[in-house]
Amino acid sequence: MPDAPVITRFAPSPTGHLHIGGVRTALFCWAFARGHGGRFVLRIEDTDQKRSSEDAARGILEDLAWLGIGWDDGPELGGIGGDARGIGPYYQAQRLEIYQRFLDRMLETGLAYPAFETGDELAAMRAAAQGRKETFCYRRRADYDRGAALAEMRRREAAGEPFVVRFRMPGEPVRVADTVLGDIDFDEQHTDDFVLRKADGYPTYHFAVVIDDELMGVTHVLRGQEHLNNTPRHVALQHALTHEDGTPFRTPVYAHLPLIFNSDGSKMSKRDKDKAVRRVALADDSSKGVAADLVGRGEFDAWQADKTRQLPPEKLHALAVVFSLELPEIDVEDFRRSGYLPPVLCNYLALLGWNPGMKNADGTDLDRFDMAFLCEHFAIERIGKSNSKFDRDKLAAFNQSAIAAMAPGDFAGVLRAWCERYDAGLLTELGDRFGLGAAAIQPRVKTLSQCREPIAFALIADEAVVFDEQAVKKALHKGEPSGLAVLADFRDTLAGVDPFEPAPIEEAVKAFCEGRGLGMGKIAQPLRVAVTGGTVSPGLGDTLALVGKSGVLARIDRCLRECAG
RNA sequence: GGCCCCGUCGUCUAGCCAGGUCUAGGACACCAGGUUUUCAUCCUGGUAACACGGGUUCGAAUCCCGUCGGGGUCACCA
Known part of the structure; x- marks a missing residue:
C-alpha cells in the first residue's frame, strides 16, 4: 500500500494551555501529512x-492556528478544520455512544467484563503487591463468574451504582513495531486488564484513542515517548477489535518521539512558572507579605503549603512584574508573549529530535528553514532516539536573525500586532513615531518583548534624561576640543536640519565632521550623551529623529547647562 | 523496585543502519581579534565530545556483550 493516503492526528487533552512539547508533536504530525498529500486530524x-x-480546548486551537499548524479535520476555527470526511465529532465527550457500541459487543463476546472494586480496594491491592515487592497488575480472578458479573452490572446500571468495564488482556506477548525505536517486545505479564470505561461512563484514554484512530483512518501515530509503554495496550486492543461487519482494526505505524527537557534536565512542566515565582516570593517575610496581598490571603496560604498547587496565569504574571522576574516560557502563549515568531519557534522545535541532514552551499549544516521546507523534507526515518534539552539561547539567536532578516515594513507590522496584544501603551507613547521606533528596534532585539529597551530614551520626558556620570566624563569632558565644546558648536547646525529625519541628520553630522576635520566619534558620542544620557543608542539619525528636533535641542541645551564644568 | 527507551563538544546535532575518506563536521553559547559614530550586526580565528570496559576485525564513533549513567512508565490522567 505505497500510495495509501497518510492520515495523522494530534490529540491533546484540554486541561491547560498547549505545551511546547505538544507543539513539536503537532508540528511533526502536520508536516508529515502535508508532505505526503495526506490529512491532519485534530481531536x-x-x-x-x-x-x-x-476554554482550554479553544486556547489550544488558537495556539495551533497562530503557529501556522492548520488541521484538515477537526473543530472549526476561523475557516480551519471542519468535518469534510464526516468522521466527527472531534470532541471525545461527544462520541460516547460510539464507544458504548463497541463496548457492548466486547461485553457480549467476553472481550470485556465489568469489575466492581472500589478505589480503596484497588489501593489496598496495590499496597499488598508492593509489600511482596511485586508490581501490581490487575487480573481477572480464575474463579470469575461471568454470568454473575454481568447480572451485577445490570443491577448496578438500573440502580445507578458505579462500576467499571475492563479489557480482558489476551495472555500473549505484544510486539510493537516502532519506526523510530525499532521492534520492542512486551511481556504479557506486565500488561493488566486495564479499564475501558470509567465509572462515570466515559471511556479511558486507551479505549477512546484506539476506537477514534481507527474510525478516523489514522495511518501514522507520532507521539511522545511517554506513551511507549501504553502502546502494547493499544495494539492488543487493535488485535481484539473488529468493526460491526467483522473487518478487523488495523495497527497504525507508530513513531515515538524523544522527550524535551529543561536545560537543567528537569522535565518541562507547567509548574515551572510557579516554581520560579516561589523562589523569590517565599524568600523572606517581606516578599511573602507582598505576594499574599497580591494573590489574596487564602489562596496564597494554600499555594505556599502545597508545592503542586498552581496560581492562575494572570496572578503569576502580576507577581513576576512585582518581583521583576522573568517567567520561564512553557506554553505557546508564553512564547507568544515573549515575542518569538511562529515560524522560528517551529523551526527550532523541529530541530529537537529531528534534522534535515542537508548542507548549505558553504558546507555548513542546513538548520534554518521555513514551514514549506519542513513539510517537504520531514521524514520519520530521521527522527532521533535520545531526549533533548530546550536551549532558550539558541531559540533566541534564531529569532534574532529572523527578525533582522525581515523587510522593515513586515517587521513593523509584526511588532504592531504584538504591541496591540501585549503592550498597547507603547503604541500610544510612540504615536506617529512608530515606524522610526521599529526601525531602531529591529536590529537590536532577540524577542519582541525587548522592544522598549533600545528606544527607552525616546519614551521619557526631556527633563527625565539622566546624564550618566561616567559617560559625561568620557564623552563630554575629555579630549581637545572637549565633547561639550563640539556639542555647543554643532547645536545650531542641527537646529537648521529640515526635515528632521534620519538621513538628513546623518548628512548634517557627516558634513560637520568633514568641515571641522573631526572623526565621527567626536560628535556622535557627545550627542548621544546629551540626548539619551548614555553612550549607547541606535544609529545617530534614528536616535535623534526619534526624540524629535525640539526634544533634541532641549536635551542638548540642558546638557550644556548641567554638565559644564 | 519491575518493565521499557536512550547515551558524539556545555547544549542541539551530522556521521552509525551498508566499519577505513573522522587528525569526528555544523549550529547555539563561550573566548580572542577585526569592521562600524556607540550598541546591535557582520567577518576571522579559538576552546570543546565518540560514557566506561571487554570482544569481533587488518581496521570500530560506527557491529556484539557487559558496566555505569540518564530518562520514561507502572491510575477509573491523558
Whole structure:
C-alpha cells in the first residue's frame, strides 16, 4: 500500500494551555501529512470530566492556528478544520455512544467484563503487591463468574451504582513495531486488564484513542515517548477489535518521539512558572507579605503549603512584574508573549529530535528553514532516539536573525500586532513615531518583548534624561576640543536640519565632521550623551529623529547647562 | 523496585543502519581579534565530545556483550 493516503492526528487533552512539547508533536504530525498529500486530524481528548475545559480546548486551537499548524479535520476555527470526511465529532465527550457500541459487543463476546472494586480496594491491592515487592497488575480472578458479573452490572446500571468495564488482556506477548525505536517486545505479564470505561461512563484514554484512530483512518501515530509503554495496550486492543461487519482494526505505524527537557534536565512542566515565582516570593517575610496581598490571603496560604498547587496565569504574571522576574516560557502563549515568531519557534522545535541532514552551499549544516521546507523534507526515518534539552539561547539567536532578516515594513507590522496584544501603551507613547521606533528596534532585539529597551530614551520626558556620570566624563569632558565644546558648536547646525529625519541628520553630522576635520566619534558620542544620557543608542539619525528636533535641542541645551564644568 | 527507551563538544546535532575518506563536521553559547559614530550586526580565528570496559576485525564513533549513567512508565490522567 505505497500510495495509501497518510492520515495523522494530534490529540491533546484540554486541561491547560498547549505545551511546547505538544507543539513539536503537532508540528511533526502536520508536516508529515502535508508532505505526503495526506490529512491532519485534530481531536480533543476531553474524557477527563474533572480536568477538561472548553476554554482550554479553544486556547489550544488558537495556539495551533497562530503557529501556522492548520488541521484538515477537526473543530472549526476561523475557516480551519471542519468535518469534510464526516468522521466527527472531534470532541471525545461527544462520541460516547460510539464507544458504548463497541463496548457492548466486547461485553457480549467476553472481550470485556465489568469489575466492581472500589478505589480503596484497588489501593489496598496495590499496597499488598508492593509489600511482596511485586508490581501490581490487575487480573481477572480464575474463579470469575461471568454470568454473575454481568447480572451485577445490570443491577448496578438500573440502580445507578458505579462500576467499571475492563479489557480482558489476551495472555500473549505484544510486539510493537516502532519506526523510530525499532521492534520492542512486551511481556504479557506486565500488561493488566486495564479499564475501558470509567465509572462515570466515559471511556479511558486507551479505549477512546484506539476506537477514534481507527474510525478516523489514522495511518501514522507520532507521539511522545511517554506513551511507549501504553502502546502494547493499544495494539492488543487493535488485535481484539473488529468493526460491526467483522473487518478487523488495523495497527497504525507508530513513531515515538524523544522527550524535551529543561536545560537543567528537569522535565518541562507547567509548574515551572510557579516554581520560579516561589523562589523569590517565599524568600523572606517581606516578599511573602507582598505576594499574599497580591494573590489574596487564602489562596496564597494554600499555594505556599502545597508545592503542586498552581496560581492562575494572570496572578503569576502580576507577581513576576512585582518581583521583576522573568517567567520561564512553557506554553505557546508564553512564547507568544515573549515575542518569538511562529515560524522560528517551529523551526527550532523541529530541530529537537529531528534534522534535515542537508548542507548549505558553504558546507555548513542546513538548520534554518521555513514551514514549506519542513513539510517537504520531514521524514520519520530521521527522527532521533535520545531526549533533548530546550536551549532558550539558541531559540533566541534564531529569532534574532529572523527578525533582522525581515523587510522593515513586515517587521513593523509584526511588532504592531504584538504591541496591540501585549503592550498597547507603547503604541500610544510612540504615536506617529512608530515606524522610526521599529526601525531602531529591529536590529537590536532577540524577542519582541525587548522592544522598549533600545528606544527607552525616546519614551521619557526631556527633563527625565539622566546624564550618566561616567559617560559625561568620557564623552563630554575629555579630549581637545572637549565633547561639550563640539556639542555647543554643532547645536545650531542641527537646529537648521529640515526635515528632521534620519538621513538628513546623518548628512548634517557627516558634513560637520568633514568641515571641522573631526572623526565621527567626536560628535556622535557627545550627542548621544546629551540626548539619551548614555553612550549607547541606535544609529545617530534614528536616535535623534526619534526624540524629535525640539526634544533634541532641549536635551542638548540642558546638557550644556548641567554638565559644564 | 519491575518493565521499557536512550547515551558524539556545555547544549542541539551530522556521521552509525551498508566499519577505513573522522587528525569526528555544523549550529547555539563561550573566548580572542577585526569592521562600524556607540550598541546591535557582520567577518576571522579559538576552546570543546565518540560514557566506561571487554570482544569481533587488518581496521570500530560506527557491529556484539557487559558496566555505569540518564530518562520514561507502572491510575477509573491523558
